[in-house]
Amino acid sequence: MSNALIAEQVLNGVQSGVVLFLMAAGLTLVFGVMGLINLAHGSLFMVGAFAAAVTAATTGSFVLGLVAALAAAAAAGALIEVLILRRLYQRDHLDQVLATFALILIFSEGVRWAFGSFPLFLDIPSALSGTLMLPGDIPYSRYRLTLIGIGLAVAAALYLLVAHTRLGVRVRAGEDDREMIAALGVNIDRLYTTVFALGAALAGLAGALVGAIQSVQVGMGEPVLILAFVVIVIGGIGSIRGAFVGALLVGLTDTLGRLFLPALFALFMDGPAAASAGSALSSMSIYLLMVAVLIVRPTGLFGSRT
Amino acid sequence: MNPRIATLAAALAMAATATSTALMAAPLKVGMITTLSGGGAGLGIDVRDGFLLAVEQSGNPDIEVVIEDDQRKPEIAVQLADKMIQSEKVDVLTGIIFSNLAMAVVPSATARGTFYLSPNAGPSALAGRGCHADYFNVAWQNDALHEAAGAYATSEGFRNSFILAPNYPAGKDALTGYQRLFEGELAGEVYTQLGQTDYAAELAQIRASDADSVFFFLPGGMGISFLKQYANSGIGLPLVGPAFSFDQGILQAVGEAALGVRNTSQWNKDLDNETNAAFVQSFEAAYGRLPSLYASQGFDTANLLLSAMAVADVSDRDAFREALKAADFDSTRGDFAFGSNHHPIQDIHVREVVKEGDVFTNRTLGLSLSDHGDVYAADCEL
Numbered sequence: 070m071s072n073a074l075i076a077e078q079v080l081n082g083v084q085s086g087v088v089l090f091l092m093a094a095g096l097t098l099v100f101g102v103m104g105l106i107n108l109a110h111g112s113l114f115m116v117g118a119f120a121a122a123v124t125a126a127t128t129g130s131f132v133l134g135l136v137a138a139l140a141a142a143a144a145a146g147a148l149i150e151v152l153i154l155r156r157l158y159q160r161d162h163l164d165q166v167l168a169t170f171a172l173i174l175i176f177s178e179g180v181r182w183a184f185g186s187f188p189l190f191l192d193i194p195s196a197l198s199g200t201l202m203l204p205g206d207i208p209y210s211r212y213r214l215t216l217i218g219i220g221l222a223v224a225a226a227l228y229l230l231v232a233h234t235r236l237g238v239r240v241r242a243g244e245d246d247r248e249m250i251a252a253l254g255v256n257i258d259r260l261y262t263t264v265f266a267l268g269a270a271l272a273g274l275a276g277a278l279v280g281a282i283q284s285v286q287v288g289m290g291e292p293v294l295i296l297a298f299v300v301i302v303i304g305g306i307g308s309i310r311g312a313f314v315g316a317l318l319v320g321l322t323d324t325l326g327r328l329f330l331p332a333l334f335a336l337f338m339d340g341p342a343a344a345s346a347g348s349a350l351s352s353m354s355i356y357l358l359m360v361a362v363l364i365v366r367p368t369g370l371f372g373s374r375t
Numbered sequence: 376m377n378p379r380i381a382t383l384a385a386a387l388a389m390a391a392t393a394t395s396t397a398l399m400a401a402p403l404k405v406g407m408i409t410t411l412s413g414g415g416a417g418l419g420i421d422v423r424d425g426f427l428l429a430v431e432q433s434g435n436p437d438i439e440v441v442i443e444d445d446q447r448k449p450e451i452a453v454q455l456a457d458k459m460i461q462s463e464k465v466d467v468l469t470g471i472i473f474s475n476l477a478m479a480v481v482p483s484a485t486a487r488g489t490f491y492l493s494p495n496a497g498p499s500a501l502a503g504r505g506c507h508a509d510y511f512n513v514a515w516q517n518d519a520l521h522e523a524a525g526a527y528a529t530s531e532g533f534r535n536s537f538i539l540a541p542n543y544p545a546g547k548d549a550l551t552g553y554q555r556l557f558e559g560e561l562a563g564e565v566y567t568q569l570g571q572t573d574y575a576a577e578l579a580q581i582r583a584s585d586a587d588s589v590f591f592f593l594p595g596g597m598g599i600s601f602l603k604q605y606a607n608s609g610i611g612l613p614l615v616g617p618a619f620s621f622d623q624g625i626l627q628a629v630g631e632a633a634l635g636v637r638n639t640s641q642w643n644k645d646l647d648n649e650t651n652a653a654f655v656q657s658f659e660a661a662y663g664r665l666p667s668l669y670a671s672q673g674f675d676t677a678n679l680l681l682s683a684m685a686v687a688d689v690s691d692r693d694a695f696r697e698a699l700k701a702a703d704f705d706s707t708r709g710d711f712a713f714g715s716n717h718h719p720i721q722d723i724h725v726r727e728v729v730k731e732g733d734v735f736t737n738r739t740l741g742l743s744l745s746d747h748g749d750v751y752a753a754d755c756e757l
Binding site for chain 1: 411414420547564582595596600604607608609624625
């Protein structure tokens with residue numbers, strides 16, 4: 070196993086983590102500030118991917134597709150927040166799960182009704198295709214490097230937003246004590262809609278970016294949603310820093326697990342059996358990581374201690 | 376005769392005639408459990424559309440089709456099968472796309488006395504010792520297209536292949552099938568997860584190995600993701616695969632990344648026989664898209680069923696079984712015959728992905744395996 074392979078896999082793990090962060094950041098913000106479990110987050114991911122695919126196909130521009138993804142996902146998010154989710158904040162988490170699960174079904178059938186069941190075409194722009202030679206003679210996909218860059222930029226921007234802007238102050242205060250900031254005159258409704266739309270936009274961006282190298286189809290958001298929940302549980306609910314660290318941990322564990330576990334089994338099992346067993350165990354590795362973190366820190370790595 | 380008695384006699388006579396007419400045209404209920412949502416939806420939709428097209432073209436009023444979506448989940452497929460057998464009381468079950476669902480449903484369905492015609496999944500477990508007199512596979516045994524790929528790779532001079540497939544029964548069949556007729560070495564053998572969308576890790580391993588070719592089996596959305604990422608990775612090794620990763624439904628979503636790839640299939644839209652030409656034309660007219668091999672399989676399954684219905688009544692199970700075995704119908708593949716284990720013996724062709732106008736499709740290059748059966752027939756007791 071060469072150093073180049075390990076280095077490439079580490080980069081892959083970081084890239085996969087960064088994309089997960091885009092999903093998890095929105096999810097943890099919504100859960101932290103509004104106390105809402107939103108299962109429809111994966112559908113917003115799908116809406117972003119479809120918006121990008123359709124826009125890129127009609128205009129021929131990937132960047133316009135990304136803009137459309139942000140706009141469509143934010144709009145969809147704001148819409149469902151105002152119409153439905155607003156009534157759920159005071160209710161039990163289970164009610165929220167039921168309602169947002171229904172939203173998943175509505176979004177899936179709606180997208181299928183509008184676009185059909187076959188996958189749509191979305192491709193990376195030719196400027197970003199091909200590989201770049203990294204130091205150490207490692208050819209790495211230019212597009213994936215761009216993804217890492219965009220993810221880190223979004224993380225930095227979110228940090229600046231939360232730590233250094235008025236909106237960020239209100240978000241942090243709202244996470245702490247909702248009733249108090251309402252009493253202090255902050256428009257809670259508008260704050261919540263803004264936060265939700267922001268989280269939705271991030272999910273839509275993730276969907277568009279990932280859709281270019283994967284398949285844009287109905288149901289593409291649900292597997293990512295499950296991983297995003299694992300990330301926020303590991304990182305701690307409501308903590309964006311936790312989402313970032315958790316996402317990187319999950320991405321690296323998944324990618325490096327797929328590399329090392331079959332190799333580990335190959336030490337004492339023969340070829341096909343080792344590949345099969347290694348594959349099975351590596352698919353569990355993320356959840357084992359979650360269990361390990363929860364045993365040591367029940368509220369997650371950066372979660373509140375209450 | 377007393378007028379009232381005459382009327383009564385006439386009424387009874389009419390009733391008797393009506394009943395006997397009903398008995399002569401025996402209705403047959405078909406339950407189709409297929410994947411209509413999620414990552415594998417394109418396959419199930421094609422099978423369903425092909426099947427329904429054949430039923431509609433036959434104009435046969437005695438066949439009733441009930442369709443349900445298994446969402447690619449084995450537990451849902453099992454529930455649907457139970458519902459169809461117990462409450463809908465279907466005579467024939469069909470439709471399952473994925474081999475793990477087939478393994479969950481077929482053995483118990485045939486054990487309960489329902490015929491099963493598979494338009495797609497052909498796990499090796501059901502072709503060998505697990506074969507059953509009431510189970511017929513109209514498409515292929517899973518290994519077939521992969522064996523043809525292995526034979527083709529050998530004929531092209533590839534010596535060191537990197538092979539990958541998802542970790543489920545059809546994936547395992549794919550890799551064993553390829554290795555059976557491939558005479559080179561394996562640079563690597565990887566099982567991915569069913570539904571996996573990111574192949575960066577696997578691509579890095581391919582790059583780091585000394586392979587001269589890549590064989591992969593990744594149906595549906597998985598294939599789209601892999602092909603796009605492969606094209607973008609700069610690895611550039613020749614790709615070989617079965618038709619499942621290069622079918623009509625996938626190619627439009629992949630685009631240029633698939634051009635030139637060789638793939639093996641038992642069917643292509645340019646196969647030269649009357650039934651196929653009529654099928655392709657009518658499918659396009661009815662649904663506005665070109666058929667894939669899944670659609671041709673659904674079409675053939677329906678025609679097999681209709682041919683058996685023309686000769687025997689489903690309530691006479693032995694006669695119906697013999698009629699199914701005879702396979703006396705016009706197939707889109709030309710001649711069609713079952714082997715002893717009720718799996719097809721057929722030609723497998725090599726195709727190349729090309730662009731015709733605006734549409735990406737396949738062009739048949741030649742024959743890879745002719746009159747090919749499967750190795751599991753020897754273990755089947757039928």
